Amino acid sequence: NAGVTQTPKFQVLKTGQSMTLQCAQDMNHEYMSWYRQDPGMGLRLIHYSVGAGITDQGEVPNGYNVSRSTTEDFPLRLLSAAPSQTSVYFCATGQGNQPQHFGDGTRLSIL
Amino acid sequence: GIQVEQSPPDLILQEGANSTLRCNFSDSVNNLQWFHQNPWGQLINLFYIPSGTKQNGRLSATTVATERYSLLYISSSQTTDSGVYFCAVDGSGGSNYKLTFGKGTLLTVNP
Numbered sequence: 655n656a657g658v659t660q661t662p663k664f665q666v667l668k669t670g671q672s673m674t675l676q677c678a679q680d681m682n683h684e685y686m687s688w689y690r691q692d693p694g695m696g697l698r699l700i701h702y703s704v705g706a707g708i709t710d711q712g713e714v715p716n717g718y719n720v721s722r723s724t725t726e727d728f729p730l731r732l733l734s735a736a737p738s739q740t741s742v743y744f745c746a747t748g749q750g751n752q753p754q755h756f757g758d759g760t761r762l763s764i765l
Numbered sequence: 766g767i768q769v770e771q772s773p774p775d776l777i778l779q780e781g782a783n784s785t786l787r788c789n790f791s792d793s794v795n796n797l798q799w800f801h802q803n804p805w806g807q808l809i810n811l812f813y814i815p816s817g818t819k820q821n822g823r824l825s826a827t828t829v830a831t832e833r834y835s836l837l838y839i840s841s842s843q844t845t846d847s848g849v850y851f852c853a854v855d856g857s858g859g860s861n862y863k864l865t866f867g868k869g870t871l872l873t874v875n876p
Contacts (some may be wrong), residue, residue: 696867698852756800756807758807761806
């Protein structure tokens with residue numbers, strides 16, 4: 655039982671490049687979300703999904719796209735990377751009135 | 766949106782000491798969680814506690830929803846308790862998962 659799996663763990667991009675951060679869960683949780691963590695600012699919600707085919711914006715959605723075609727997967731896309739998107743990205747899942755489970759994070763640097 | 770303030774921002778303890786971390790929030794919440802981020806960056810859920818008191822080993826938490834605060838108690842601290850402790854709340858009234866995080870308390874436990 656892997657829980658929440660994020661890939662890659664580390665990535666370096668050049669400004670303007672695109673990439674997809676992967677998040678997969680094997681807990682059959684209905685809710686999935688993406689957060690970014692910047693120094694001194696805690697975590698901030700980017701996008702979330704309450705089920706397959708349903709997504710919505712969080713606090714800081716600009717520059718990011720998401721889709722949810724299956725219960726298990728919730729990829730986060732950067733269409734044109736900017737240095738301001740340098741951060742650590744966390745995927746989380748949840749179900750009902752239960753604690754959320756977080757992946758180990760993806761550390762992204764944009765030059 | 767809802768505001769979350771944690772105190773103290775930093776705390777240094779000797780092994781064996783007890784500590785109390787505080788989380789204040791600006792509006793009513795339907796979800797409050799405490800997380801520990803270890804030195805490797807992993808986020809571990811400690812408590813799901815929108816109200817009342819819970820205990821898990823040396824850790825316990827109390828949330829007084831009517832007064833908009835929560836406390837995390839760590840007793841007989843160990844070096845492995847070091848890391849950042851986050852409080853996160855959802856005040857949206859619906860999803861139960863749109864978490865707003867505080868900036869955290871950095872705890873250092875010295876041997």
